[in-house]
Amino acid sequence: MRAHQIMSRQVVSIRPEAPITDAIKVMLAHHISGLPVVDSADDLVGIICESDFLRRSEIGTEHERN
Numbered sequence: 915m916r917a918h919q920i921m922s923r924q925v926v927s928i929r930p931e932a933p934i935t936d937a938i939k940v941m942l943a944h945h946i947s948g949l950p951v952v953d954s955a956d957d958l959v960g961i962i963c964e965s966d967f968l969r970r971s972e973i974g975t976e977h978e979r980n
Contacts, residue, residue: 922946
């Protein structure tokens with residue numbers, strides 16, 4: 915199998931200054947698990963993926979310690 919066989923052809927992206935809630939909404943609306951983050955020149959500066967939202971104190975998903 916090759917990358918082109920499973921990749922998304924219609925790329926959806928978000929800007930670095932966008933709120934995390936916007937990123938979550940975009941990912942849910944487009945049924946995607948990874949979201950490229952691009953700057954104003956459309957250069958890739960990072961990628962947000964589903965696992966980035968797990969166990970984050972900022973969004974209330976941190977692991978509870980006993």
